[in-house]
Amino acid sequence: MASEIYATAPLKIQDWAPEDRPREKLLQKGAATLTDAELLAVLIGSGTRNTSVVVLAQHILKTNGNSLQELAKRSVQELQRFRGIGTAKAIAIVCAMELTRRRTDEPCRKKELVNSSSKAYKLLQPDLTDKSIEEFWILLLNRANYLIKKIQLSSGGTSRTIVDAKFLFRLVLDHQAVSIILAHNHPSGNTTPSTADIALTNSLDKAGKLLDIAVLDHIIFTDRNYFSFSDEGLL
Template sequence: MAREIYTTLPLKIHDWAPEDRPREKLLQKGAAGLTDAELLAVLIGSGTRNISVVALAQHILKSNGNSLQELAKRSVQELCRFKGIGEAKAVSIVCAMELTRRRACEPVNNRVLVNSSFKAYKLLQPDLTDKSVEEFWVLLLNRANYLIKKIKISSGGISRTIVDAKLLFRLVLDHQAVSLILAHNHPSGNTTPSTTDIDLTKSLKNAAQLLDVTVLDHIIFTDRNYFSFSDEGIL
């Protein structure tokens, strides 16, 4: 009786049952029926000679703590370090992550009312999520608290960013804003304001009053939550 010979080479996608292949599975069950690894595999498109595209996707996710938030922080260059991921595939992954961020807070119309710290936080999610350095942003509002424009003022290091008050208030005047909301992120994930954060807020608030402009809030942003100076009564 002939012995069966088992190969150590992994099965390729075309050797799988049709219902197990990510693309076919998506067409049959919809995107919600796929795992994170399978969705990533569809983006990647193909594996290598020694590893299937799903196994490659699982390896990439595992290397990022099985966290999509961590994966979203990876640059094209970082993704290209994985064997089987070239520049084109890395660009596809980065673009997919960016589209996800933008979709999260896309306004349903052009007039966005910002009348709470939570709305300000959600509005800034596409801009401040997954940042490895501090960035300082401002939301310029009209008299009815509708958004005129959101603008990045500066980008700095891991624990600090410099704010040019002259630039900030020139933008306020140029856009005829009557109120504004300050915001910056803490890459560390700690929402507690530093002494520098508190002093800067007071300084900008006092300068704004000279121009008859109101600082409504200062939001300290992290990927999971936020701190509002206004909500905490220290503005």
């Protein structure tokens, strides 16, 4: 008859099967598969000599009624009363709870529909108003013309800025945009496009068509008004 095996000490995390370890489980299956105790254990990082970090996390949660809302009320000093929780770990828990609170309070950001030159101009006003040098920006749009992101590509002198087409379209592809709006400012206040502006627009439009990326417009921005290549039938 085989002799029975008794556990002489709590298993350490490194003694667990890899798929049962919280960090490995997160990497393999995603954060949503972890229990509250496992998530807290990852946050804490380590337990004590006689207590694994997961057991420590379970103890902390149990003491707070297994409620994250109750845990969020605990101060750094209160958390430090748990054996194995020092100042750094307590601060990490408090900060995580505060981030969760702020995320809940944060209003959902409304996606901007960019379906006209005036919408594009308005979006660029915070970025290009009162600039003394030229800057070149792009608005990245999805298939429904909602803004994905606006990005400054370059800045230059008072009369021109350089645009790297390869870098521009790499950004477009990286963000999975299907169309773009080009934009740059004229510090002089003159909205008339230069010969270089027209040549650049045509060049980028041709390059975009090869990649199946639509160049919808090119806005020449000034503080008072703007010029739209699309509105003027140049795109």
